[in-house]
Each structure stands twice: as C-alpha cells, then as structure tokens.
C-alpha cells in the first residue's frame with residue numbers, strides 16, 4: 001500500500017484514522033506547505049466496484065460547491081488502487097455525537113445550528129443539487145462551532161433543473177421522506193426539507209422522531225407514512241409549528257426552503273433572514289493568497305491566477321484554498337520553504 005501512498009505523502013503527513021465506514025476511511029493529516037490540518041478520505045477503488053460512478057458524482061458535486069457551511073474539497077489524488085479526497089478537517093466530529101453527548105440542545109443552540117443547515121441546503125439547491133441524505137451523521141462541527149455538511153455521495157443534479165422529479169430510492173430509511181419510501185417520483189428539494197425537519201426534531205429532542213423504542217423498519221415506515229411523531233410537552237409552540245410545517249406527509253403542503261429563510265422560528269433573536277449565498281465564490285480569488293503563491297512558486301500573479309482558475313484540485317488548488325482558510329481564521333498566510341517542511345513532531 002505504501003507505493004500507492006507515495007503521491008499523497010509528498011504533500012501531506014498522515015496521522016490516525018478518525019472515521020471508517022463502507023469502503024472508505026478518513027485519516028487526520030497535515031498539509032506540509034501550509035501546516036494546516038486536513039481530513040483525507042481514502043477510498044479503495046477495488047472495493048468500490050460499481051459504486052465508483054457515485055464517487056465521481058460526489059467529487060464533481062463537491063468541486064462545484066464552495067460554501068462556508070459545506071465541508072470543502074481541497075485536493076483529489078487518484079492512484080491505481082485508491083482515490084484520496086483531501087477535505088476540510090472538523091475537530092468537533094459528527095453533529096450526531098455532539099447531540100447525543102449533550103442529550104439534547106437548547107432552542108437557542110438548535111436555532112443557531114439549524115440556520116447554518118438551512119444556509120447550506122439553500123445554497124446546494126441554488127446550484128441545482130439536492131443532497132438527499134441529510135442526517136446528523138453527515139453534518140460535522142468545526143473548531144469554531146460551525147456546521148459543515150458532508151457526504152454528497154447520494155446527491156443529485158437532475159437534468160432540466162431541481163424541480164424535475166427523481167425516482168431513485170436512496171438515503172437513510174429513517175430520514176427518508178414518505179414519497180421516497182413509497183417509491184413515488186419525488187422532487188429533490190422537497191425531500192431535503194423533510195430530512196431537515198427530522199434533523200431539527202433530533203436537535204431539539206435528542207432522539208429521532210420516527211424510530212421510537214420498537215424501531216423495526218416497518219414500524220418506522222408506518223409512522224413516517226402517517227407523519228406520526230410524538231411531541232414532548234416541553235417543546236415550545238413555535239418549534240411545534242415549524243416541525244409540523246416541515247414534516248408534512250404531502251410534499252405539496254410541506255414548507256419550502258425559500259420560506260424557511262425568514263420563518264418566524266428561525267428569526268427569533270435574529271434581525272436578518274438566513275444568509276445562504278457563499279462567502280467563498282469560486283470566481284473571485286483572494287489577491288493576498290495569489291501574491292503569496294506567486295512569490296513561493298516564482299511565477300507571475302497572472303500565471304498563478306490562471307492556474308487556480310482551472311480548479312484542477314491538485315496541489316496548487318489545495319495550497320490556495322488552505323491559505324484562504326487560514327486567512328479567514330486570522331492566521332498568517334505564509335508558505336513554508338521546503339527546508340522548513342520537517343515532519344511535524346506532534347500535532348498541536
């Protein structure tokens with residue numbers, strides 16, 4: 001395997017495995033040039049088999065999605081045996097574990113988190129994608145307590161636009177909308193709203209709305225198809241109303257993302273509607289980072305600008321994006337000269 005890791009080890013120090021599932025694992029790593037921590041998702045191409053096409057879909061989606069609440073793709077390295085996806089590192093782990101560790105979250109904390117989920121999904125839909133697998137396990141918490149949506153393996157970009165019906169039954173059963181369970185044609189944006197309703201219930205109540213004790217798949221399905229979930233008596237009336245509007249069995253009666261952006265429940269304590277536009281447009285590049293790269297690589301700014309604008313998701317893309325991320329967090333954007341790239345002794 002080490003021969004296969006030769007290329008990734010040129011640019012990154014690899015550390016322990018922080019996640020594993022299916023035919024992929026995620027390792028903590030450090031980008032040598034910038035010193036930034038990253039998470040490298042390593043997929044075994046042989047084990048992937050015919051799922052390779054869904055991975056290519058995930059990669060294409062992530063290349064086009066640049067947003068403050070979406071886990072950023074920095075670098076793609078393909079070898080004969082593996083595909084390495086270098087992604088944003090979130091030191092808070094999965095939102096699912098965050099919720100279960102705190103039993104449940106206050107309405108205020110739930111609202112702050114939920115506004116970030118709505119921001120991410122409104123942006124994903126604006127790019128013509130539906131995520132189709134929204135659940136707390138697929139949402140990560142970064143060190144500044146911001147949420148980052150990940151796992152776009154099941155996302156879809158229907159030809160002819162997002163309001164064209166989809167048919168593939170996918171996503172996690174417990175989070176799947178009634179129309180998906182029934183195998184009906186469905187609209188991607190509408191099923192994402194249902195899953196967001198399930199996620200909001202989980203934030204507020206600490207448990208899943210439809211898999212009460214006896215969570216056999218059939219009993220879960222029956223409750224989903226009847227829109228049957230129990231409301232804890234301590235839940236506020238405004239929270240109940242919003243959950244009711246999101247967990248409507250009839251997708252045509254379900255609230256839309258557009259209305260969520262300024263929904264009264266999301267606005268409580270906030271003066272502005274949810275900001276869903278990206279802070280990191282792919283077309284506007286950061287002058288300072290371009291300047292730093294041009295000095296380091298001894299190339300003109302125009303050359304660097306042209307190279308980055310091609311978005312090859314190679315070492316140059318990764319270095320630019322990681323410099324931009326350092327700058328966004330107020331850290332100095334200096335590149336380490338090669339002789340300083342001694343392998344970090346410990347992870348700070």
Ligand SMILES: Cn1cc(Br)cc1C(=O)Nc1[nH]nc2c1CN(C(=O)N[C@H](CN1CCCC1)c1ccccc1)C21CC1
Nearest residue numbers: 018019020021024025026039087088089090091093137138
């Ligand atoms: C668990 N944990 C604890 C700490 Br501290 C940090 C983490 C952590 O995983 N951080 C982290 N940062 N960036 C990432 C991760 C995890 N991670 C992930 O992509 N994690 C997903 C988790 N999915 C949830 C349901 C199915 C799989 C994953 C996908 C394939 C194999 C293993 C894990 C990325 C790369 C985007």
